Amino acid sequence: MQHLADVEVYSVRTLREALELLSSVKGLRVIAGGTDLIVQLKTGVVPKTNLLDVSRVDELRYVRFEDGILRIGALTTFMEIYRSELVRRHAPLLAEAAFTVGSFQIMNKGTIGGNIVNASPAADSLPPLYALNAELKIVGPRGERFVRIQDFYKGYKKLDLMADELVAEVRIRPPGEGYVGHFFKHGLRRGDAIAVVNGAVLLRLSPEGIVRDARVALGAVAPTVVRSPSSERVLVGSRLSPEVMWRAAEAVVNDISPIDDVRGSAAYRRELSVNYVFMTLYRIARETGVVA
Amino acid sequence: MTAQRAVGAPVARRDAFEKAVGAAKYASDLFLDDMLWVAVLRSKYPHARIRRIDTSKAESHPNVVAVFTHRDVPVNRYGLFKKDRPVLCDDKVRYIGDPIALVAAETREDALEALKLIEVDYEPLPPVTDPIEAMRPDAPKVHDDGNICREVHLRLGDVDGAFARADVIVENTYRTGAQIHAYLETEAGISYMEDGKIVVVAGGQSPYRDRAEIAHALNLPEEMIRVVTPYVGGAFGGKDDITVQIHLALVTWKTGRPARLVWSREESMMAGTKRHPAIIKIRTAATRDGTILANKIEIVLDKGAYTALGPAVLDVAVENCNGPYRVQASQIDAYLVYTNNMVASAFRGFGAPQVIFAIERQMDLLAKKLGMDPLELRLKNALRKGDRYVFGNVLEGSVGIAQCLEVARSHPLWRSRGRNSCEWPWLRRGVGVAAAMKGYTIGALPDKGVVALELLRDGRVLVKGSFTEIGQGVIQAVAQIAADLLGVSVDDVEVVFADTEVTPDTSVTSASRQLFLAGNAVREAVEALRERVAELEGRLSGRRPARVEFSGGWVFIDSERRYSLQELARLLESTGLGRQVLGVYEVPRVEPLPGTLEIPHLFYMFGVTLAEVLVNLLTGEVTVSKVVSIVDAGRVINPITFTGQVEGAVAQGIGFALMEDAKIRDGYLLTRDLSTYLIPSSKDVPEIEVIPVETEEAEGPFGAKGIGEIGIISVAPAILNAVADATGVEPNAIPLTHERLYWLLKEHGLVEQLRRAST
Amino acid sequence: MYGLKFPHSARTREIRFVLNGSETSVRVPPGYTLLETLRYVLRMTGTKEGCARGDCGECTVLVDGVPVHACLTLMSQVEGRSVLTVEGIDRQHRLIRAFVEEGAVQCGHCTPGIVVAAYHLLSQVPRPTEEQVREALRGNLCRCTGYVKIIRAVLKAGEA
Incomplete structure (x- = not known):
């Protein structure tokens, strides 16, 4: 166990102050909610370093819908996201996922920006963001830039983020009419549990039950969250029959590379990925009246 | 003369309120001024010989008061059935939680830092982790006398005959895992010197037994040690064995200072006991x-x-x-x-x-x-x-x-x-x-428990026993039993528990029998009180009464006379008979097979x-x-x-x-x-x-x-x-x-x- | 402040916050958690430590009115905010009474954290359903009760 009594913590109130400190003080690590980082510091997973506490930068805590885009400030907590009418309306997948991020205590403190930057492949917010083609607004001394969530991750915990930059906002363009989808998560307990596998399936169905668009994202089965183009290809243009659902589900194995860890073997994760995609497709099909 | 019928009633627990408002004190809630923070260095290997332990760097770390190893332990083996467990490892480590050294420091953080400065030269040995493999003669030996700790072989009845005449035979192999107690309060305690005694206040299940283990390890008379068990944040058997007690007593004995040792959750998971797989x-x-x-x-x-x-x-x-x-x-x-x-x-x-x-x-x-x-x-x-x-x-x-x-x-x-x-x-x-x-x-092991019953001057009743309140509610149940036996309201029964200085030895709180044992000992104590009333009456009236009954806050003597319990207390005190009696209950048993x-x-x-x-x-x-x-x-x-x-x-x-x-x-x-x-x-x-x-x-x-x-x-x-x-x-x-x-x-x-x- | 000594390497600063309604100022390392400050510095031990890593919910407190883990809250994050611990809840509150009457307390170590979490739930949802109670408490582990009486107590307090 490490203690943090000798750590310097810089507390800031504005984004500007935060960026200034990040540029001027070397080796700072940004702490938002801290629900992951404090544990990682105490257990030595992350080396002890001085901290930049941005938890009070209130300008980054908001949910807005402007110009047809859902904008979520990076410091918005999962409880706020879960409760947001705007999120429920424009990105219900994300609201579903937000409700499963740990306990209520974690939901009250953990932020979407923190979850994104912590970059756990099992992060519950990420599969919906992948399925929704979310974009991140990144700010730094050189101004702001936008990066697609898929492009933000370069490998296991490798980010397209410079030491003097911050993730400021998550942007989601609502997929539009006719989309239905669900988040799924397999934990080893019904209460608070980290995902063995999680994911999101988002479909656009024609009135005849033909899949017009399909987005399948999976977490905890690769160094980063992944989309499954193989599965999506099977779905698009097909009628959502059990046979198609199984074929689409099985196709996900082409796009994942799970590993063994304390929560489950790679082989089990592969099976769960297939079976959860099937169950989620089946659920969507039943909800839309495609199957009884 | 029926009693108040506290027994069988859904009475709210007396400890619930103070626990719910956060006022109840557990061992981990106790802090003493000037206390030392104790941290334990634990084995990195499941099996290794210890060649050398060098504590010099840790000792010179700021705020470190002392570092202890096996060299500081007078009798370095403890255990309830077999004294095979080192207080601090000397020759070998035998599992990953095995304790090697203690750091006592002025601050928690410095104690943790000093742990990292202790150098242990290990010679890793091949571990044996499968019990079936461990039974083989050529398996690595955990202890010198072999890996079979104990075996039992029983042949009961005509087994071969039964199998010979069976219509069906079913055979299967079953396995169960190493369940961890995971009580919410980890193993915790404090210690200090008082009147020349070492006092250990710790989460445990049996203060007298813990006292005996401490005394043995420190080679001190039991009378020099007092063990107190406050409310315990869960035990389930996991605090039946020694956890922090000997380490704390050692630090206080050697330094003369108060000390605090609370296991981290990780430590509890590793060094705490498990259910036998x-x-x-x-x-x-x-x-x-x-x-x-x-x-x-x-x-x-x-x-x-x-x-x-x-x-x-x-x-x-x-x-x-x-x-x-x-x-x-x-x-x-x-x-x-x-x-x-x-x-x-x-x-x-x-x-x-x-x-x-x-x-x-x-x-x-x-x-x-x-x-x-x-x-x-x-x-x-x-x-x-x-x-x-x-x-x-x-x-x-x-x-x-x-x-x-x-x-x-x-x-x-x-x-x-x-x-x-x-x-x-x-x-x-x-x-x-x-x-x-x-x-x-x-079972067939001898088991005897004692409780003391004191009639307070105000007519209320005080029951004292070394039973521990580990969440099961024994204190409430004992109070209800005493209330009915003495015909008083359950609120008029005070219970003092688990302090070797104050409460008699009610044996161990385990094996689902503390209520049975303590309840029967209370019954015996009430009999003793009855006997004492008879003696009192004999002295006062020159005639031993035939019947002594307790009811409604009174004691009735041969349906002729009655005293309030308050008056009885006064009489017992003034006649020198004393207001306290002991109840002794020996659990019936048979000889072991x-x-x-x-x-x-x-x-x-x-x-x-x-x-x-x-x-x-x-x-x-x-x-x-x-x-x-x-x-x-x-x-x-x-x-x-x-x-x-x-x-x-x-x-x-x-x-x-x-x-x-x-x-x-x-x-x-x-x-x-x-x-x-x-x-x-x-x-x-x-x-x-x-x-x-x-x-x-x-x-x-x-x-x-x-x-x-x-x-x-x-x-x-x-x-x-x-x-x-x-x-x-x-x-x-x-x-x-x-x-x-x-x-x-x-x-x-x-x-x-x-x-x-x-x- | 009972003379808690900080380690030789510590950096400390004055942190002001409102604790159970009172302006409070402590000089602590900003990297100390709220839990460390409550228990070790202020010796307010109603808030328990069960795991110190956000897995058990024992140290649940309200910061600016929402339940969080005190063990995952740095003092820098508390600065200028308002903290409510179990000691700040009215002892006559119907929730406390329900916990006592329903037998929701056994060893009691998890109880303060659960009381705080349930107190918050009732402030948001005065008459919660059983499912809502189970969700709100899903991060508060109890090893003694099997949750049956805890849930009953919260529901009962919600009916009052």
């Missing part, structure tokens, strides 16, 4: 009509690195492995085997959950083979009061198993068996039953669990949707604490059955926190219906019997029997994690079948 092979002989003739049973318990309470756990496993049935013959071979895994010792059920899991799965498999209803098979063979059990002992105490099974048979949940429609095509519903038994008291320590018991608990599950064929997840726990409860002293005990036991049983998977690889614990070692949450424990079957335990106080452990014992087999009912797959190992069950389902083609059915 078990491998149990059962071969059952039965006739076509379902009469069980004999069981051949082999039990191997993984002891981990040190003996602890293992020998008694082995005995309990042996005693209960035939289940609550009229088995005519049995051959039992049981082994307690050292490994370099973490130490196993007491955990609620104490060997019974393992063997009952095995025999109760075996009963369902036998029923299946016979084509019988599993509940009818159990009922047909169920023990009855007066039966001779397989060890030759006649069951003279209450035996409520048949009544429990009858309640189960007519319960709507059991009757709904087979009605299995589910919301989704991948779900399957099942209902399972399992029976339980376990001896309570410590040759080759055993505590078999048989005179008193047994019984129960039946019904469980309803939903199995997801595509994930292996088992959701327990309803549990009914039917308990042969004797007389219930307090229905709230009674059902609370059973509900909590059921929840632990659900964890044991499905979820609590201590992953141990080559002696290393991989699940060292509560995010990887999962215990049931509010969403994992379903509705629990507790049904007491009130039999009468004639020897128990007001007919009460032990109930603390019975609720857990048949939960796991009931759940697995339900899984088998739901899926047709027969899982025989727990915890039945999602992944384990998934592969079984897949192996049996259920996943493929589902797929074919849906396309």
Whole structure:
């Protein structure tokens, strides 16, 4: 166990102050909610370093819908996201996922920006963001830039983020009419549990039950969250029959590379990925009246 | 002259309020000015020789007051059955939690930093972590005298004859895992010097026994040590052995300063004891009509690195492995085997959950083979009061198993068996039953408890005993018993507990028998008080009264005279007879069966669990949707604490059955926190219906019997029997994690079948 | 402040916040958690430590009115905010009474954290359903009760 009594913590109130400190003080690590980082510091997973506490930068805590885009400030907590009418309306997948991020205590403190930057492949917010083609607004001394969530991750915990930059906002363009989808998560307990596998399936169905668009994202089965183009290809243009659902589900194995860890073997994760995609497709099909 | 009837009433617990508002003090809540913070260096290896320990750098770290190693311990071995456990390791380390050195520092942080500066030169040795391998003669030796800590071999009745005339024989092997207690308060305590004595205030279960262990290790007279056990944040057997006590006493004794040692959660997971993992092979002989003739049973318990309470756990496993049935013959071979895994010792059920899991799965498999209803098979063979059990002992105490099974048979949940429609095509519903038994008291081992009863000057009553309040509610129950015996309101009974300086030795709080023991000792104390009143009356009137009765706050003498208890207190004091009496209760027992320590018991608990599950064929997840726990409860002293005990036991049983998977690889614990070692949450424990079957335990106080452990014992087999009912797959190992069950389902083609059915 | 000594390497600063309604100022390392400050510095031990890593919920407190883990809250994050611990809840509150009467307390170590979490739930949802109670408490582990009486107590307090 490490203690943090000798750590310097810089507390800031504005984004500007935060960026200034990040540029001027070397080796700072940004702490938002801290629900992951404090544990990682105490257990030595992350080396002890001085901290930049941005938890009070209130300008980054908001949910807005402007110009047809859902904008979520990076410091918005999962409880706020879960409760947001705007999120429920424009990105219900994300609201579903937000409700499963740990306990209520974690939901009250953990932020979407923190979850994104912590970059756990099992992060519950990420599969919906992948399925929704979310974009991140990144700010730094050189101004702001936008990066697609898929492009933000370069490998296991490798980010397209410079030491003097911050993730400021998550942007989601609502997929539009006719989309239905669900988040799924397999934990080893019904209460608070980290995902063995999680994911999101988002479909656009024609009135005849033909899949017009399909987005399948999976977490905890690769160094980063992944989309499954193989599965999506099977779905698009097909009628959502059990046979198609199984074929689409099985196709996900082409796009994942799970590993063994304390929560489950790679082989089990592969099976769960297939079976959860099937169950989620089946659920969507039943909800839309495609199957009884 | 009936008493107030506190017994049987759902009286709110006296400790609940102060606990709910956060005012109750646990050992981990105590801080003393000028105290030292103690941290423990633990072994990095599951098995290694220690060549050298260099503490010099740690000693010169700022704020470090002292560093202690084995060289500082006067008698460096402790343990309840065998003194084989080092206070601080000297020659070897034998598991990953083994303590090597203590740092005492002015600050917590400096103590932690100094730990990293202690240099230990290890010579890693090959670990042995599989008990079956450990039994081989060429296996690495955990202790010099070999890896078999203890073995029991019993041949009861004509086993060969039974197998020769059997119509069916069923044989299976069962496995259970290393369940971790995971009490919410980790092992914790403080220590200080007072009046020349070392005082240790720590979470524990038995202050007198802890005192004896400390005294032995420090080579001091017991009178020099005082042990106090405040409210304990959960124990379940995990605080039956020494945890922080000797380390704390050592630091205070050597430095003269107060000290505090609280284990981190990770430390608790590694260095705390576990439930013994078990491998149990059962071969059952039965006739076509379902009469069980004999069981051949082999039990191997993984002891981990040190003996602890293992020998008694082995005995309990042996005693209960035939289940609550009229088995005519049995051959039992049981082994307690050292490994370099973490130490196993007491955990609620104490060997019974393992063997009952095995025999109760075996009963369902036998029923299946016979084509019988599993509940009818159990009922047909169920023990009855007066039966001779397989060890030759006649069951003279209450035996409520048949009544429990009858309640189960007519319960709507059991009757709904087979009605299995589910919301989704991948779900399957099942209902399972399992029976339980376990001896309570410590059986053939001698067991005596004392309580003191003091009449206070204001007429209230003070009961003093060394029983510990580990959450079970014994203090409340003792107060209720004393209230009724003395005819006072329960609010007029004060209870002081668990302090070797103040309370007499009420023996250990374990084995579901503290209420039985303390309650009977209170009864004896009331008898002693009656006797003293008679003596008083003899002195005052020159005539010994024939009858002394307590009622309504009065003592009535031969229905002629009465004194208020306040007046009685005054009279007892003024005549020099004294206001305090002792009650001594010695638990009845028989001599142990040759080759055993505590078999048989005179008193047994019984129960039946019904469980309803939903199995997801595509994930292996088992959701327990309803549990009914039917308990042969004797007389219930307090229905709230009674059902609370059973509900909590059921929840632990659900964890044991499905979820609590201590992953141990080559002696290393991989699940060292509560995010990887999962215990049931509010969403994992379903509705629990507790049904007491009130039999009468004639020897128990007001007919009460032990109930603390019975609720857990048949939960796991009931759940697995339900899984088998739901899926047709027969899982025989727990915890039945999602992944384990998934592969079984897949192996049996259920996943493929589902797929074919849906396309 | 009972003279808690900080380690030789410590950096400390003055942190002001409102604790159970009172302006409070402590000089602590900003990297100390709220839990460390409550228990070790202020010796307010109603808030328990069960795991110190956000897995058990024992140290649940309200910060600016929402339940969080005190063990995962740095003092820098508390600065200028308002903290409510179990000691700040009215002892006559119907929730406390329900916990006592329903037998929701056994060893009691998890109880303060659960009381705080349930107190918050009732402030948001005065008459919660059983499912809402189970969800709100899903991060508060209890090893003694099997949750049955805890849930009953919260529901009962919600009916009052």
